Amino acid sequence: MSNATAIVAAQEPFRRTPVALLQLVRSHRRVTMSALLLGLLFLVALLSPVISPHDPLAVSPDNSYLPPLSRGHILGTDELGRDLLSRILWGARVSLPVALVAVAVGLVGGGTIGMLSGYAGGAVDLLLMRLMDALLAFPGLILAIALVAALGPGLRNAMIAIGIVAVPVYARLVRAVVLQLKPMEFIVATRSIGATPLRLVLRHLVPNLVNPIIVQVSLSAGFAILAEATLSFLGLGAQLPTPDWGQMINTGAAFLTNDPWLAIVPGAAISVTVYSFNLLGDALRDALDPRLRT
Numbered sequence: 001m002s003n004a005t006a007i008v009a010a011q012e013p014f015r016r017t018p019v020a021l022l023q024l025v026r027s028h029r030r031v032t033m034s035a036l037l038l039g040l041l042f043l044v045a046l047l048s049p050v051i052s053p054h055d056p057l058a059v060s061p062d063n064s065y066l067p068p069l070s071r072g073h074i075l076g077t078d079e080l081g082r083d084l085l086s087r088i089l090w091g092a093r094v095s096l097p098v099a100l101v102a103v104a105v106g107l108v109g110g111g112t113i114g115m116l117s118g119y120a121g122g123a124v125d126l127l128l129m130r131l132m133d134a135l136l137a138f139p140g141l142i143l144a145i146a147l148v149a150a151l152g153p154g155l156r157n158a159m160i161a162i163g164i165v166a167v168p169v170y171a172r173l174v175r176a177v178v179l180q181l182k183p184m185e186f187i188v189a190t191r192s193i194g195a196t197p198l199r200l201v202l203r204h205l206v207p208n209l210v211n212p213i214i215v216q217v218s219l220s221a222g223f224a225i226l227a228e229a230t231l232s233f234l235g236l237g238a239q240l241p242t243p244d245w246g247q248m249i250n251t252g253a254a255f256l257t258n259d260p261w262l263a264i265v266p267g268a269a270i271s272v273t274v275y276s277f278n279l280l281g282d283a284l285r286d287a288l289d290p291r292l293r294t
Helices: 002-011 018-026 029-051 084-120 122-136 140-151 155-181 185-192 197-205 207-233 245-255 261-288
Strands: none
Touching: 029 084, 029 261, 084 122, 084 155, 084 197, 084 207, 084 245, 084 261, 122 155, 140 155, 140 207, 155 197, 155 207, 185 197, 197 207, 207 245, 207 261, 245 261
16 A cells, blocks of 8 residues: 555656745746736726726716816716726726636536546547537637527626636646546556545546646636627627626727727727736746746
8 A cells, every 4th residue: 555655656747736836926027927917907896996086877968078188087088978997997897707707617617527528538528529529619709699699698698608618628628638647657556546536536637737727717817808898899798887898899989080089998908908817828838837947
């Protein structure tokens, strides 16, 4: 028993503890910078009720179409006189939670399917992967639009649809890693000492999935925000009068000639947020890849 345990300890891939992972992240400047930028965005979303200069739903026809840097309205006002800065800040409270919920749906659903497919193999693997291939056959945004149209417009259904779109991505990622780990000596040794499948999955497979999952989560969050803005732009996401970046672009598109800031400001907010998530994902991929470490 002790010899088999020693084999497992000696040959199992290195799994970072949370402290070691934090130290690794702090040693890479791009990771630190992108994490700080995202932290600032989440802080702004959290404190938007406190730092918003105006009520985002307050209508003031006398102040409509004010340009940026107007007195009392740093980013100007829209066609109803609502303060754009306040609506942008409150819109972050919609987009960022959507990203978190959609990623959680995709991670839990896809991770479970990928783990089951890779570990069981055989007919189970064949059936589940063909189902994932069927979902991947549709472009992500088209599939999300179709799902929301079937479920009905609304923010909750938009989050579910975006999460379902992400399921095949996580399923294939988890399955690939599990198939790579299954023939390794530490897995074989763990089985030989009588470990149950549940212990094998939780103790040895899941910890070795942390690195690729972290990278994929950061990249998927950017796609989720972009998808939610697209659905809201089409009227399938957050409904009026909820402040939402996609809705604001849809409204501002009609005034691009005379009042372009109505569409440019929410578009810039989406671009900065998506860029921050993609920057974090790219930096984490470089930081966690041992082949790129000097």
